[in-house]
Amino acid sequence: ISCNRRTLYRMFKRGQFGHLEGDTVQGKHHxxxxxxxVEHLSKVEIVLxxxxxxxxxxxxxxxxWLSKFPRHFFKSITFDNGKxxxxxxxxxxxxxxxxxxxxxGAPNQRGLNENNNGLLRRDGLTKDRDLRNLPDELVNQLMxxxxxxxxxxxxxxxxxxxxxxxxxxxxxxxxx
Numbered sequence: 001i002s003c004n005r006r007t008l009y010r011m012f013k014r015g016q017f018g019h020l021e022g023d024t025v026q027g028k029h030h031x032x033x034x035x036x037x038v039e040h041l042s043k044v045e046i047v048l049x050x051x052x053x054x055x056x057x058x059x060x061x062x063x064x065w066l067s068k069f070p071r072h073f074f075k076s077i078t079f080d081n082g083k084x085x086x087x088x089x090x091x092x093x094x095x096x097x098x099x100x101x102x103x104x105g106a107p108n109q110r111g112l113n114e115n116n117n118g119l120l121r122r123d124g125l126t127k128d129r130d131l132r133n134l135p136d137e138l139v140n141q142l143m144x145x146x147x148x149x150x151x152x153x154x155x156x157x158x159x160x161x162x163x164x165x166x167x168x169x170x171x172x173x174x175x176x
Contacts, residue, residue, distance in 0.1 A: 016164045017041045018075040020149030021113035022062075024053050024084055025125055033084075034139060035061060037077070037122065038113045042162035043151060045116045047143040049136050059087040066095050069167075078102055078110055119146060 019040045024033045033053035037046040048065055050057040060100065076098040079085040085101075092099040102109035121127065123142050125134075147159045154162050 015041060015077065020074055020075060020077045022085070023085050023110065023113050023117055023119060024050070024058070024082060025117050025131075026053055026127075027125075027131030027134075029127050029130075032134060034120075034125065034131060034134065036113060036117055037062075037065075038116050039074075039163060040112060042166070043154060044159040044163040045146050046121075046164065047120065047139050047141060049134055049139040051132055051134070053082075055084055058084045059090055062091055063094060064141040066091070066097075071096055073167075076100060078116040080107070080110060083134045097148075113148075116146065127128050138167045 001076070016039065017039070020037045022035065022037045026033045030053065033050055035048040035050045035058055037048070038044070038084050039046075046065065048061040052062045074095070074097055077088075078100040079102070081101055081104055088101075091097065107114045111117065120129045120142060123145065125131065125140070125142065147163075150156045150158050
């Protein structure tokens, strides 16, 4: 489903937990990729090492990650219009999650995700790096670093702290 700026704004303005923005970050010469997800309320960033920007890789890694959480834990995912998200129906049906696509040429509709992707680039996933064989340990270190920085918009709490308020102890073990 494509949605306009007003719909997205209303959805996020409610301050509801469980709305994700998704994108991919590509490597040198479009070699390799990581998928990024940002939960809008907590601003926690999830980086999935998908190795290749293909729909089957995206779906497999996203499905593995989402299966760690109870059904309806996440309410929606808003993607850009990349071909790598062509298998969105499978994810939407499997996890009963609303799926949206930002309008073409409107990256501001997923602004939090775009900003975080820029920060990941600055932290080591540069455009001149081949991401096909990126070590999972490095991806986890970058994700941990980004999520442990206190933010003024979160009353100087970290994204991890805010996210943890919304999950159970059992889920914490699976997530981290």
